[in-house]
Amino acid sequence: MIEFRSISKRFDDGTLAVDDFSLVIPSRRTTVFVGSSGCGKTTLLRMINRMVDASSGALEIDGENVSAIEPVQLRRRIGYVMQNSGLLPHRTVIDNIATVPRLNGVPKRAAHERALELMDTVGLDRAMAKRYPSQLSGGQQQRVGVARGLAVDPNILLMDEPFGAVDPIVRAELQQELLRLQRELGKTVVFVTHDIDEAFLLGDQVVILEKGARIAQRGTPEEILANPASDFVASFVGADRGRRALSIREVDGARVLVDADGNLAGRLVDRPAEASAS
Amino acid sequence: MNLFLDAFAWIAAPEQWSGSGSLPQRLGEHLLYTVIAVGVAALIAVPIGWLIGHTGRGREFAVGLSGAARALPSFGLLFLFVMLVGVTLRGPIVIAVLVLLAIPPILAGAYAGFEVIDRRTIDAARAMGMTEGQILWRVEVPLGLPLLFGGLRSATLQVVATAVLAVFVGLGGLGYGIVQGIAVRQFDQMLGSALLIIALALLLDAVFALLERFAVPRGVRAGRTPIVRSASPRRRAVAEPSA
Numbered sequence A: 001m002i003e004f005r006s007i008s009k010r011f012d013d014g015t016l017a018v019d020d021f022s023l024v025i026p027s028r029r030t031t032v033f034v035g036s037s038g039c040g041k042t043t044l045l046r047m048i049n050r051m052v053d054a055s056s057g058a059l060e061i062d063g064e065n066v067s068a069i070e071p072v073q074l075r076r077r078i079g080y081v082m083q084n085s086g087l088l089p090h091r092t093v094i095d096n097i098a099t100v101p102r103l104n105g106v107p108k109r110a111a112h113e114r115a116l117e118l119m120d121t122v123g124l125d126r127a128m129a130k131r132y133p134s135q136l137s138g139g140q141q142q143r144v145g146v147a148r149g150l151a152v153d154p155n156i157l158l159m160d161e162p163f164g165a166v167d168p169i170v171r172a173e174l175q176q177e178l179l180r181l182q183r184e185l186g187k188t189v190v191f192v193t194h195d196i197d198e199a200f201l202l203g204d205q206v207v208i209l210e211k212g213a214r215i216a217q218r219g220t221p222e223e224i225l226a227n228p229a230s231d232f233v234a235s236f237v238g239a240d241r242g243r244r245a246l247s248i249r250e251v252d253g254a255r256v257l258v259d260a261d262g263n264l265a266g267r268l269v270d271r272p273a274e275a276s277a278s
Numbered sequence B: 001m002n003l004f005l006d007a008f009a010w011i012a013a014p015e016q017w018s019g020s021g022s023l024p025q026r027l028g029e030h031l032l033y034t035v036i037a038v039g040v041a042a043l044i045a046v047p048i049g050w051l052i053g054h055t056g057r058g059r060e061f062a063v064g065l066s067g068a069a070r071a072l073p074s075f076g077l078l079f080l081f082v083m084l085v086g087v088t089l090r091g092p093i094v095i096a097v098l099v100l101l102a103i104p105p106i107l108a109g110a111y112a113g114f115e116v117i118d119r120r121t122i123d124a125a126r127a128m129g130m131t132e133g134q135i136l137w138r139v140e141v142p143l144g145l146p147l148l149f150g151g152l153r154s155a156t157l158q159v160v161a162t163a164v165l166a167v168f169v170g171l172g173g174l175g176y177g178i179v180q181g182i183a184v185r186q187f188d189q190m191l192g193s194a195l196l197i198i199a200l201a202l203l204l205d206a207v208f209a210l211l212e213r214f215a216v217p218r219g220v221r222a223g224r225t226p227i228v229r230s231a232s233p234r235r236r237a238v239a240e241p242s243a
């Protein structure tokens, strides 16, 4: 469990990036911070591994205040995946994945063995182990980034717009992979995105943020869609328009759903078929 | 063309290859001054350049100092030092002049090598839990090598060219043949000596190109080299053998 207690962050230049933020992030679930650019998502995320230190307030991981943990030690037990993958260009895929275990003193052979397993886990062909990052596609680089984030088997995985820079088809694929991974591994994932669809797809808990990391609404995707807390949230999630604003129309005695543009979205039935709940 | 043939004939003549003041001796002196000067300059400039590159501080200072040092006339400096310190320390004086010449390009290569590294790569390394020392040695130094080599090569070329001055304080080197050749109007000797200086410069540059091949990590060459090269601070006097 990660707990933010009245956290604020003012940068040296005077920017108040986070203003009195409090939140509990439950273990083994995915929490998504979503909001427009500059609202403080990255700053919040980087406080968890002390890449940024709070100006005031307390941040605890499983009851332990992070300010009492040495940053290097803290970071080595938290996975971190960023938008551009941040891979070391002069190291091969396998060495990139094995970086942190090697820093922790794991022998090379064991670290490489584990790195190969992780390549399987994230759906990378082992044949790519000896390639350099520049020889991979954007999607493959992100998979390496995820594998590296998982290398020390951390309880916490921080992901900062990890799929922001890949094309929509690859993004959808990576999102599904992450859902599968999360079902298998059950990490405490903190995921940052500006894409509300991605937030609703991946998040067990979704936190919609406004400037200064003020919480506009927090809840499950269902709760937020059913009851937007404000006009801001309603418009941010698009509940009032487009393909989220569905209305019922009777056609030959059957009830179908159409979106705000009049496009057919589906048919209304009494109980949903299997598989939608998992 | 005749002049060149004469120059090669002068180089090949047996009397240049033995005894005191022979070509091997002059070449050895020239090489020695160059190696010592570039070595000392690297020992001074590389750590400072890395420090500037790693911390991002002191850059203006280094740029200003390098600019000023580049503007110093080596010839004038040599005589100034001799007048100030006296002829007994001619060797150290020549080296000091050459070191001053070599420092700016090496310094620039060292810190520019760090500056061209994607900030996000370093940020990711830190976020993974690398200590500052690990970031320096395992990320910045290897990724900064191409530009550092550029600086070393540039410095070496300048030093080889300028070590000609050693003869003015009686320390020989390949400048001897040129200066003496001018005095006695021996054009074959002048040109022959100049050609040997060029050959030495090319040889040293080739040695660096080879070293670079072994030292620079493969992934850097595969992926980043074109970007890095275009940002190179090198000012090449001689065409670069493509590495």
Ligand SMILES: Nc1ncnc2c1ncn2[C@@H]1O[C@H](COP(=O)(O)OP(=O)(O)O)[C@@H](O)[C@H]1O
Binding pocket: A011, A012, A013, A015, A016, A017, A035, A036, A037, A038, A039, A040, A041, A042, A043, A044
């Ligand atoms: N190191 C920094 N120094 C000064 N201001 C910063 C720094 N990092 C972020 N900010 C500012 O803090 C605010 C929040 O930034 P960030 O957390 O990166 O937002 P997001 O990730 O939601 O786009 C922005 O106004 C940004 O300009």
Ligand SMILES: [Mg+2]
Binding pocket: A041, A042, A043, A160
């Ligand atoms: Mg951000």
